[in-house]
Amino acid sequence: MIGVFEMSPADAPRQTGLGNAMLDSSVACSDNKRAFDSERPITAIHFLYSGVQIRGWAGPYLGTQLIEALIGCLIKNPL
16 A cells, blocks of 8 residues: 555656656746846835935825835834
8 A cells, every 4th residue: 555655656757747847937937037137116216216205105094195215114014
């Protein structure tokens, strides 16, 4: 009787195919990450708008207000 962690010889091609598919997808992800390398939106806001007032979410029950671009990322979820 075959246990949970044992493989039969018929499972080897399926496991090999799954491993190859996972390797191919990781190579494709790495290639796209390298080809389309760009900054995250929050990094662009900090760089482009440092010291500038922008309209953004001010916090719970405060809605949107004019805030400094660098302060917007410092607001944490109060829960």
